[in-house]
Structures are given as C-alpha cells and as structure tokens.
Amino acid sequence: MTERRERVRTSVLGATLDLLDEVGVQGLTFESVAARSGVAKTTIYRHWPTKAQLTIEALSVMHEPSPTPNSGDLRADLRACFVAVSEHALDDRKARIFASVLDAAQRDPEYARLHAQRTAESLQPLRTVLELAQLRGQLGSDLDLDDVCDLVIGPVITRVLVTRRPIDEAFLDLLVETIVAGLGAPARTSA
Amino acid sequence: MTERRERVRTSVLGATLDLLDEVGVQGLTFESVAARSGVAKTTIYRHWPTKAQLTIEALSVMHEPSPTPNSGDLRADLRACFVAVSEHALDDRKARIFASVLDAAQRDPEYARLHAQRTAESLQPLRTVLELAQLRGQLGSDLDLDDVCDLVIGPVITRVLVTRRPIDEAFLDLLVETIVAGLGAPARTSA
DNA sequence: GAGAATCGCTACGCTAGCGTAGCGATTCCT
DNA sequence: AGGAATCGCTACGCTAGCGTAGCGATTCTC
Numbered sequence: 262m263t264e265r266r267e268r269v270r271t272s273v274l275g276a277t278l279d280l281l282d283e284v285g286v287q288g289l290t291f292e293s294v295a296a297r298s299g300v301a302k303t304t305i306y307r308h309w310p311t312k313a314q315l316t317i318e319a320l321s322v323m324h325e326p327s328p329t330p331n332s333g334d335l336r337a338d339l340r341a342c343f344v345a346v347s348e349h350a351l352d353d354r355k356a357r358i359f360a361s362v363l364d365a366a367q368r369d370p371e372y373a374r375l376h377a378q379r380t381a382e383s384l385q386p387l388r389t390v391l392e393l394a395q396l397r398g399q400l401g402s403d404l405d406l407d408d409v410c411d412l413v414i415g416p417v418i419t420r421v422l423v424t425r426r427p428i429d430e431a432f433l434d435l436l437v438e439t440i441v442a443g444l445g446a447p448a449r450t451s452a
Numbered sequence: 453m454t455e456r457r458e459r460v461r462t463s464v465l466g467a468t469l470d471l472l473d474e475v476g477v478q479g480l481t482f483e484s485v486a487a488r489s490g491v492a493k494t495t496i497y498r499h500w501p502t503k504a505q506l507t508i509e510a511l512s513v514m515h516e517p518s519p520t521p522n523s524g525d526l527r528a529d530l531r532a533c534f535v536a537v538s539e540h541a542l543d544d545r546k547a548r549i550f551a552s553v554l555d556a557a558q559r560d561p562e563y564a565r566l567h568a569q570r571t572a573e574s575l576q577p578l579r580t581v582l583e584l585a586q587l588r589g590q591l592g593s594d595l596d597l598d599d600v601c602d603l604v605i606g607p608v609i610t611r612v613l614v615t616r617r618p619i620d621e622a623f624l625d626l627l628v629e630t631i632v633a634g635l636g637a638p639a640r641t642s643a
Numbered sequence: 644g645a646g647a648a649t650c651g652c653t654a655c656g657c658t659a660g661c662g663t664a665g666c667g668a669t670t671c672c673t
Numbered sequence: 674a675g676g677a678a679t680c681g682c683t684a685c686g687c688t689a690g691c692g693t694a695g696c697g698a699t700t701c702t703c
Contacts, residue, residue: 265670265679285555287478292660301681306662357558363613364476364555367548380614408623411615412630415607422554423571423609424602432599439603443634456649456700483690492651497692 272298273305277319282354285361286316286372313371320362323355324379329386335394335445339437342387343417347428350383351421360422387414400444413440463489464496468510473545476552477507477563504562511553514546515570520577526585526636530628533578534608538619541574542612551613578605591635604631 276298280289289312295302309315327349330341351359366376391409394400400409416436420428467489471480480503486493500506518540521532542550557567582600585591591600607627611619 263671263679269680283559285478285559287476290660291662302661303663303682304680307679310662360551360555360558364551367551368474368476404626405622407617408626411611411617411623412607412627415610416603417606418610418614419606420602426598426602431596432602435595435599436603439631439634441634443630443632454649454701460650481690482692493691494652494693495650498649501692 269300269304269308273300273308273315274319274322276300277315278323278358281316281319281358281361285357286365287361289316291315313369317371317375320358320375320379323358324382325349326382327386329389331390331393333397335390335399336437336441338390338394339387339413339440340433342390343414343428343433343436345386346383346414346417347421351418356421363422384410384414404444409444460491460495460499464491464499464506465510465513467491468506469514469549472507472510472549472552476548477556478552480507482506504560508562508566511549511566511570514549515573516540517573518577520580522581522584524588526581526590527628527632529581529585530578530604530631531624533581534605534619534624534627536577537574537605537608538612542609547612554613575601575605595635600635 273294276294277289280293280297284293291302291305291312294300294315295305298305305315309318327345330338332338332341349355362372362376362379365372367373388406388410391400391406391413395402395404395406413436416432417428420426420432464485467485468480471484471488475484482493482496482503485491485506486496489496496506500509518536521529523529523532540546553563553567553570556563558564579597579601582591582597582604586593586595586597604627607623608619611617611623
C-alpha cells in the first residue's frame, strides 16, 4: 500500500503548512521543509520540483469544504456562513497563511490563480445561500450576486485579516441585521 | 541646506517603495535598494541600520492623510470615504504594498504596530463621518463605531485586496444604500 | 577657507539556500 | 524471493545577501 510514499507526503506537506504559517510563502525554503519534516531534501525535490508546486499542494490539503446551510431562514444561514468562514476557513493559523498567499498573489500569477480558486471555493456556501434567497424573493432579483458577496463577506475577512479583532456575537448581529435590513427592503432611491 | 542628505533620503526611500511594490517586505534587500537608488550600501546602513526601520520610514513617506468629508449628507460622505480609500489609500501600487505589510504584520510585532497605526490613520475620516452621523441621530447611538467601521469599510478593502475587482459605481451604490438603509432604520428585532 | 561630517567605493569573510550527482540502503510489488 | 522503484545521505559548486572596515573624495558648516 505504498506506506512509505504516504509517510513522505504527509510529513512534507505537514511541515510545509507549519512553515507557511511561521515564515510565509516567501520565507519558505526547501532546506527548512527538509529539516522540519525529516525527509531528505533530494526526496522533496523529486516529488515537488518547484516551491510553488509544493506550496499549492500543501494548501489544497489544508482546504476542507464547509457545508452549505439551508434552513430557509436567511438570517440563520448567513450567520452560519460567517461563523464557518471565520472559524474554519480563516482561523488564526489559516489567516496567517492566507495573508501570505494574498501577498504572493499580488505578484505571481500562479499564486493569483490559486488564491482566486480557493477564495471562490470558500465562498461557495455563502454564494449558494444568496442565490436561494434571491429565488425566494428575499433578495432583489436585480442584484449582482458577486457584488453582494463582496459586500457581506468583506467585513468578516477584514475583521480577521486587517483589524484582527474577535468576531463576537455583537458583530455578527450587527452584520446580519444590517445586511438583511439593507438588502431586503428595496428602498433604493438616490441611485 | 544639506542638499546631499536630502538627495540620499529621497532616492533611498523612493527605491524602497518601488521594491516593496515589486518584491514585498520579505523580498526587500539592502543590496537591491542600493542598486536601485544609486546610493552606496554602506550609506544606507548608516541611516537605516535595520530593514524594518527602512521599511517603516518609507511607508510613512508614502502615507498622505485624506481630508474628512463633511457635507452633512451621510450618503455623499460615505461615498467620498470609499473613493478616497480605494483610490488613494489603496491604489494598485499601495494595495500590493499593503498586502505585503499585512503579511509581515501577522508575524512581526513591529510590523503589526505599523500596520495598525497606518490602518487607523487611513480610516480616521470614515470614523469621523460615522461619529458625526451618530451625533446627528442618523446612526443609532447604541452602535459600536469600531464594529460599524469594520462593517462599512470591509467590503471596500476586500474588493481591492482579495477579490481584486474594480470598485465601480454600481458597487458603490449598493454599498452606500445598504449601509444607510441597514443602519439608519433601527429595525433590529431578532437580536 | 579650514575643519568636520558625510558619502562612495572596494574588499572582505560569512551564512543560507539553491539544485544536482552519486550511491548504498530500504521498501515496494508481484 | 528478487528485480524495480524509492529514499536517505553526503558532498558538491554556486549565488545572493549580510554587515563591516578602511580610506580617499566630496560636501557641509561656521
């Protein structure tokens, strides 16, 4: 069952994630991954010829899709999405890694693609929740869901990444109620 | 008038900003700054003994405070803040640099302080706009303005940094109207 | 204009990390 | 069991970047 291969893969990708957390994408080196994982540097090169390949595979291992809430209650579903993003997609460790990938994505197209893909995947549940709400008529059918998506997830991402303050109940309440009240009532006048 | 000193300072900090844009905080080296600026490496060391000092001073040069809009019209003032953030505080170049500082801030306390300070300064106009709106009664007096601040600027920051899609009129409309409608009407029920 | 400060330049020695070659040892597959 | 694949290890040569010393040349200051 090629246990050896699996052991190598697990050790190396695990060490890579640790180091991505500690030193970021730019600070990651083959030497440090070898030292941390206990796997010989040459072996690592054999499996992952470039740092980008190693990083990308490690990140794909880290990624675990979260379920899509569908209670029918928009408030509850939104709240579930926010909690999922802040607790699973962007916990402390992942937030640090995310920041580093975000930095790399600004300059390297390869990381930009990776980042775009992972972001889209993480936001898929929210996206679906919004689509269903739109079908139910709880959201204006004229709304651009991409825009809405940025609008509702922006505060959470910013909170985790930029402000680095805890996402507590008060903030979630404020966010959910503002979104629902602001988007639900089609009181758009001065547009 | 110590013209020489000024020339050194300008060249070095300018080159530093260029390189921060191109290669980020971690990729910045004294050697590259020396080569780009035309100033001898030894001279750079004499002025800025550590990379952090050099980076911080360069960033402080880049920072220019934006005016605080105060037309009395909350919609217009918010809109002005968003445009200011997206066009001045976070144009393409500054967004790349910001991403890099954000990454560095996740691990190095020195950069974390710098980042917190710069962020607070950039958001000061918005903060003031919100405070005035609260005094005028256009915003609930029970609202935590820090939370509100994250709520309203989050979408803009995310759009610039994460989604990297243009902030067009449609998005600004959506954002402003949602905020005003959601925060203005105190229809908070299920909290 | 003279002394003091600053700058440019070369030349160091040192380390981290790169990416590869070679080869014995281990493990896999059947 | 035995050939094939994989892994660990050492040892390379090479480059980029570090941070400093020394000293002539330029520039500032008074």
